[in-house]
Amino acid sequence: MEMVFCPGCAGDVHDGSGACPVCGASQAVAAAPGIRRNPFMLIACCVLWSIGIWFGALFLVGVAAGDRLSEALGGPFLLASIGLSIGLTVRGMLPGTAKPVPQAG
Ligand SMILES: [Zn+2]
Structure with a gap:
Protein backbone atom coordinates (compact mmCIF):
# COMPACT_ATOMS: atom_id res chain seq x y z
CA MET A 1 0.00 0.00 0.00
CA ARG A 37 3.78 21.56 1.90
CA ASN A 38 7.45 20.75 1.76
CA PRO A 39 8.24 18.95 5.03
CA PHE A 40 11.82 20.20 4.99
CA MET A 41 10.64 23.79 4.62
CA LEU A 42 8.18 23.20 7.46
CA ILE A 43 10.94 21.88 9.70
CA ALA A 44 13.21 24.79 8.79
CA CYS A 45 10.45 27.32 9.47
CA CYS A 46 9.57 25.54 12.71
CA VAL A 47 13.17 25.68 13.95
CA LEU A 48 13.61 29.33 12.94
CA TRP A 49 10.36 30.32 14.63
CA SER A 50 11.32 28.36 17.77
CA ILE A 51 14.56 30.32 18.00
CA GLY A 52 12.82 33.58 17.14
CA ILE A 53 10.09 33.11 19.75
CA TRP A 54 12.70 32.03 22.31
CA PHE A 55 14.95 35.04 21.80
CA GLY A 56 11.95 37.35 21.71
CA ALA A 57 10.57 36.00 24.97
CA LEU A 58 13.96 36.11 26.72
CA PHE A 59 14.55 39.64 25.47
CA LEU A 60 11.20 40.81 26.81
CA VAL A 61 11.82 39.11 30.17
CA GLY A 62 15.33 40.61 30.29
CA VAL A 63 13.96 44.10 29.67
CA ALA A 64 11.07 43.68 32.08
CA ALA A 65 12.67 41.74 34.93
CA GLY A 66 16.44 41.78 34.41
CA ASP A 67 19.03 39.49 32.88
CA ARG A 68 19.23 37.14 35.87
CA LEU A 69 15.62 36.04 35.57
CA SER A 70 16.01 35.87 31.80
CA GLU A 71 18.92 33.43 32.15
CA ALA A 72 17.03 31.34 34.70
CA LEU A 73 14.07 31.02 32.35
CA GLY A 74 16.19 30.21 29.28
CA GLY A 75 15.70 26.43 29.45
CA PRO A 76 11.94 26.34 30.13
CA PHE A 77 11.37 29.10 27.59
CA LEU A 78 13.27 27.15 24.93
CA LEU A 79 11.10 24.07 25.47
CA ALA A 80 7.96 26.21 25.46
CA SER A 81 9.06 27.99 22.28
CA ILE A 82 9.76 24.70 20.48
CA GLY A 83 6.41 23.27 21.59
CA LEU A 84 4.55 26.41 20.55
CA SER A 85 6.33 26.56 17.21
CA ILE A 86 5.62 22.91 16.41
CA GLY A 87 1.98 23.35 17.36
CA LEU A 88 1.58 26.43 15.18
CA THR A 89 3.50 24.82 12.31
CA VAL A 90 1.23 21.77 12.31
CA ARG A 91 -1.77 24.09 12.19
CA GLY A 92 -0.20 26.19 9.42
CA MET A 93 -0.49 29.34 11.51
CA LEU A 94 3.10 30.57 11.07
CA PRO A 95 4.34 32.48 8.02
CA GLY A 96 5.93 29.96 5.67
CA THR A 97 3.89 27.05 7.01
CA ALA A 98 0.44 27.98 5.71
CA LYS A 99 -1.63 25.06 4.56
CA PRO A 100 -2.40 24.91 0.85
CA VAL A 101 -5.94 25.98 0.02
CA PRO A 102 -7.85 23.17 -1.70
CA GLN A 103 -9.09 24.10 -5.15
CA ALA A 104 -12.82 24.84 -5.06
CA GLY A 105 -14.92 22.64 -7.34
ZN1 LIG B 1 -2.64 14.15 8.92
Whole structure:
Protein backbone atom coordinates (compact mmCIF):
# COMPACT_ATOMS: atom_id res chain seq x y z
CA MET A 1 0.00 0.00 0.00
CA GLU A 2 1.40 3.35 -1.02
CA MET A 3 2.09 5.98 1.59
CA VAL A 4 1.18 9.58 0.79
CA PHE A 5 2.12 12.81 2.46
CA CYS A 6 -0.53 14.42 4.67
CA PRO A 7 -0.53 18.25 4.48
CA GLY A 8 -2.47 18.42 7.72
CA CYS A 9 0.08 16.87 10.05
CA ALA A 10 3.07 16.37 7.74
CA GLY A 11 2.91 12.63 8.31
CA ASP A 12 2.49 9.63 6.05
CA VAL A 13 -0.95 8.16 5.59
CA HIS A 14 -2.02 5.05 3.71
CA ASP A 15 -3.24 5.72 0.22
CA GLY A 16 -6.95 5.05 -0.05
CA SER A 17 -7.69 5.49 3.64
CA GLY A 18 -9.98 8.45 2.86
CA ALA A 19 -8.80 10.72 5.63
CA CYS A 20 -5.70 11.01 7.74
CA PRO A 21 -6.08 8.89 10.90
CA VAL A 22 -3.92 11.36 12.81
CA CYS A 23 -5.41 14.75 11.99
CA GLY A 24 -8.46 13.88 9.89
CA ALA A 25 -7.31 15.86 6.86
CA SER A 26 -8.97 14.84 3.64
CA GLN A 27 -6.86 12.54 1.52
CA ALA A 28 -8.09 14.29 -1.61
CA VAL A 29 -6.10 17.29 -0.46
CA ALA A 30 -3.11 15.17 0.43
CA ALA A 31 -3.04 13.46 -2.94
CA ALA A 32 -3.52 16.57 -5.07
CA PRO A 33 -0.27 17.46 -6.82
CA GLY A 34 1.41 20.82 -6.55
CA ILE A 35 -0.09 21.98 -3.27
CA ARG A 36 1.87 19.86 -0.84
CA ARG A 37 3.78 21.56 1.90
CA ASN A 38 7.45 20.75 1.76
CA PRO A 39 8.24 18.95 5.03
CA PHE A 40 11.82 20.20 4.99
CA MET A 41 10.64 23.79 4.62
CA LEU A 42 8.18 23.20 7.46
CA ILE A 43 10.94 21.88 9.70
CA ALA A 44 13.21 24.79 8.79
CA CYS A 45 10.45 27.32 9.47
CA CYS A 46 9.57 25.54 12.71
CA VAL A 47 13.17 25.68 13.95
CA LEU A 48 13.61 29.33 12.94
CA TRP A 49 10.36 30.32 14.63
CA SER A 50 11.32 28.36 17.77
CA ILE A 51 14.56 30.32 18.00
CA GLY A 52 12.82 33.58 17.14
CA ILE A 53 10.09 33.11 19.75
CA TRP A 54 12.70 32.03 22.31
CA PHE A 55 14.95 35.04 21.80
CA GLY A 56 11.95 37.35 21.71
CA ALA A 57 10.57 36.00 24.97
CA LEU A 58 13.96 36.11 26.72
CA PHE A 59 14.55 39.64 25.47
CA LEU A 60 11.20 40.81 26.81
CA VAL A 61 11.82 39.11 30.17
CA GLY A 62 15.33 40.61 30.29
CA VAL A 63 13.96 44.10 29.67
CA ALA A 64 11.07 43.68 32.08
CA ALA A 65 12.67 41.74 34.93
CA GLY A 66 16.44 41.78 34.41
CA ASP A 67 19.03 39.49 32.88
CA ARG A 68 19.23 37.14 35.87
CA LEU A 69 15.62 36.04 35.57
CA SER A 70 16.01 35.87 31.80
CA GLU A 71 18.92 33.43 32.15
CA ALA A 72 17.03 31.34 34.70
CA LEU A 73 14.07 31.02 32.35
CA GLY A 74 16.19 30.21 29.28
CA GLY A 75 15.70 26.43 29.45
CA PRO A 76 11.94 26.34 30.13
CA PHE A 77 11.37 29.10 27.59
CA LEU A 78 13.27 27.15 24.93
CA LEU A 79 11.10 24.07 25.47
CA ALA A 80 7.96 26.21 25.46
CA SER A 81 9.06 27.99 22.28
CA ILE A 82 9.76 24.70 20.48
CA GLY A 83 6.41 23.27 21.59
CA LEU A 84 4.55 26.41 20.55
CA SER A 85 6.33 26.56 17.21
CA ILE A 86 5.62 22.91 16.41
CA GLY A 87 1.98 23.35 17.36
CA LEU A 88 1.58 26.43 15.18
CA THR A 89 3.50 24.82 12.31
CA VAL A 90 1.23 21.77 12.31
CA ARG A 91 -1.77 24.09 12.19
CA GLY A 92 -0.20 26.19 9.42
CA MET A 93 -0.49 29.34 11.51
CA LEU A 94 3.10 30.57 11.07
CA PRO A 95 4.34 32.48 8.02
CA GLY A 96 5.93 29.96 5.67
CA THR A 97 3.89 27.05 7.01
CA ALA A 98 0.44 27.98 5.71
CA LYS A 99 -1.63 25.06 4.56
CA PRO A 100 -2.40 24.91 0.85
CA VAL A 101 -5.94 25.98 0.02
CA PRO A 102 -7.85 23.17 -1.70
CA GLN A 103 -9.09 24.10 -5.15
CA ALA A 104 -12.82 24.84 -5.06
CA GLY A 105 -14.92 22.64 -7.34
ZN1 LIG B 1 -2.64 14.15 8.92
